[in-house]
Amino acid sequence: MERREIESLFERATSVRALVVGDLMLDEYLLGKAERISPEAPVQVVEVSREELRLGGAGNVVNNLVALGCQVAVCSVIGTDENGDVLRRTLDEKGVVLAGLIQDPQRRTSKKTRVLAAHQQIVRIDRETKAPIGGVSEQALLVYLDAHLGEFDVIVVSDYLKGVLTPALLAALCRKGRELGIPVVVDPKGDDFSKYRGATVLTPNRKEAEVASGVAITDQESLEQAAGRMLATLELDALLITRSEAGMSLFPVRGEAVHIPTVAREVFDVTGAGDTVISVLSVGLACGLSLADAAWVANIAAGIVVGKLGTSTVSPREVIEEVGHALRDSDAKIKNLDVLEHLIARERNRGRKVVFTNGCFDLLHVGHVKYLQKARELGDLLVVGLNTDASVKRLKGEGRPLIEEKERAHILAALGCVDYVVLFDEDTPLRLIEALCPSILVKGGDYNIDQVVGREVVESMGGRVELIEFVDGRSTSRIIDKILSTK
Template sequence: MQRQAASLLLGSIAGKRALVIGDVLLDSFVYGEVKRISREAPVPILSETRREMMLGGAGNLVRNLISLGGEASVISVAGNDPQGDAVEGLLTDCGTHGCTLIREPGRSTPTKTRYVSGSQQMFCVDFDPGAAISADTAKAVIAAVTGALDRADVVILSDYGRGMLTRAVCAEIIKLAKTAGKPVCVDPRGDDYTRYDGAYLIKPNAQELAGEVAMPVGSDAEVEAALAALKSRLGSTPALVVTRGAKGMSFIENGEVHHHRARPRSVYDVSGAGDTALAALSLGVAARLPLADTIALADLAAGTAVGKTGTATVSPEELLDSAIPGAGDVDWRVLSREQAASTVSSWHRDGLKVGFTNGCFDILHPGHLASLRHARSVCDRLVVGLNSDASVTRLKGEGRPVNPAAHRAAMLAALESVDRVVVFEEDTPEALIRAIAPDVLVKGADYKPDDLPGADFIRSRGGEIVIAPLQAGFSTTALVEKMKAGKAL
């Protein structure tokens, strides 16, 4: 998908409201090192260094909906235990617009605990409630859904097989949603999808589809036959989508099967990619986008997620980074101050080191390129602050800039070493630096570190100042004077 198309679709889904109903899991990670074998049995001993907790199951879907620019509220069931308290806190902290966590006495909160040595997962302990929710809890779930439907653009059933989404509960939720005119998307589990019939869209992966219809799904022809077989059982469900990993996605709509091919990706971790795909699909359904466009966006989102480790979320900026550039399609990298601050915050959350440099960059020359490459070499992402036209005139005099800010920004944004560009109106970039809070400030050797605007702020946050070597013989001012004198450049 090209960036311009992705940008339009992302704009369409922004702010759409999803009501997620399903099994929220607590994903717990125990990290450490293995240095010896136990004397009691031939097993490694993990010396624990830290523990982390995050949302899994339907909770990871919620995180993805929010990270893609949508709004999410959630209804789930947990036990009266510390794990349930942790889930409730994580749901609140992740930015949900409503969280109803129904506590069932005597029930355990579904939990997965993974033990990791270095970057290698050793084993996983799965704690399953082991039974369907009680009749009283089911009534509480339906009551919560009834109260939340009017604030939703789409309803998502996220079934992780932990006993919350029983046949009766699914049927009642789908009935209520259809009466309210809200489309329902389903991430299915189990071996009988008829309990979801009446939903707008059901999305199994290839393995789940094969298990449901007891048919192979290796080739396009086999997938087409499997989708047709499943559709014959689901007379009230208009659309079926199957995710096929590196082969992309296939879907049946109005009796016809279509295939969307995935771009080749460097895959690091497929954990949670299905949730990322469902989040994009559901927001596209909420925005009433054509299903083919929605699937293309979902594939782009899932393909971006598998390039990250863990059950990762993806942001609109990361999707645009992953999209195919079109002719002249660079302006998306030019951000406002507020957009840049949000983008840098997301990079920081991913553990990336953010650098910043600035200048007028009136006529790009090899000296600029060398300076920008050096700046990019000391960080993971580089933001360039660009003086506005009025600012350049105040600093350089009448007749400058030669090129307007929009042209200068587009040229910078097209460079491989530059990740984002922000135009600032002030004579110095200090206010911009304080707004985006980078980790590294980079300037050329014609400046002294202590004289740089924003240097004190960077140091106060534990950041660093880097002085880049200058490439002799290059100067925009000298180029302008040569042009005025009619000399060869």
């Protein structure tokens, strides 16, 4: 996937409605320094200098989805204790829909306290209820799901074995998700994966996959054997096994396995990495990505989050920048229209004058370069609309373009005078012009102003059309003819 595709993914993510079902908890961090041993017992004394309280468990999935811009609701059971009130208030402050959150006086809200010194965890203290939720709470969740499940684009199941995800609840989620065509993505726990039968995707780590399949994963052959057993018995669409430093392996029920290598990065803390994987994978599927592409983006996000302390999240900007590091600088200038529209609107609001031109730019030559440089001088930034290969073929005939669209886009983006490149598949750039509302519309001097597509749109907004002469004697057709004549 290219940077522009990742940008468009996160643009669409803001409209994704995600339901998180699972075990909510609080993660408390006590951070300080340990420089002496207690006189009371042979243990370190930690002088706490900072305290942090974060959403944990399924709450960290909520954090990740909110950070990605999604509209999030939760379906879970917590206690009526002080920690339950804090958890509910924290979710509410993040804009999470709480209609499916039940408070049960018989349960203790899970809270995990981690004591850290010099970035090392000294001890963890757990306060929680692990017993399955009672029949009244279970029925309340089932009623909520029956009434509201169809309102969501993806269901994210985060199981920490704290009792919320009963067999009846999981069965209802998977069955109804398939009936409604909504992906059900599960981060599983335990040794009995039969309770997840019928889910869309499971995301176990290597150890969990070993336990669930009964196969010790030591090499590629045993990995495939373990995946095959689970796919055969659990009626999944796919299985995504996370393998730490070995990356991820995606096994679709139909098609070839896809092995995604890990992103090279210093590992600081793996806590919550699985929550990031399932969140990004779910958003990708909700936005229409293929399983392979969604898993690829999730792998990038996981590589970022392990470089952070504790249960953390990743932002769209971090993922986009990480993808950009592996690609050429020109990639940052190539945008899809949905992303570019917002960027240009922001530039206009800052008072910047936007110049737009378009063309095939097949076999870029000095005439093109001089033309684009002159266009850029008319305003504060230049956007170039570039015909796709299909569009060029319709306009220029068989044998064209000579250079495919991705290469043409990168060549244009490498020019200092070009600020953004956007591809369009239509015969004319009218849709781009209507969306971007440029101040100045530029075409070559071989046009009459009345012939310029989009002139009325630009002039109606107070803009103008400028015609720029090409360098005399320079054209792609003449270069092609010269090459052919020398053969």
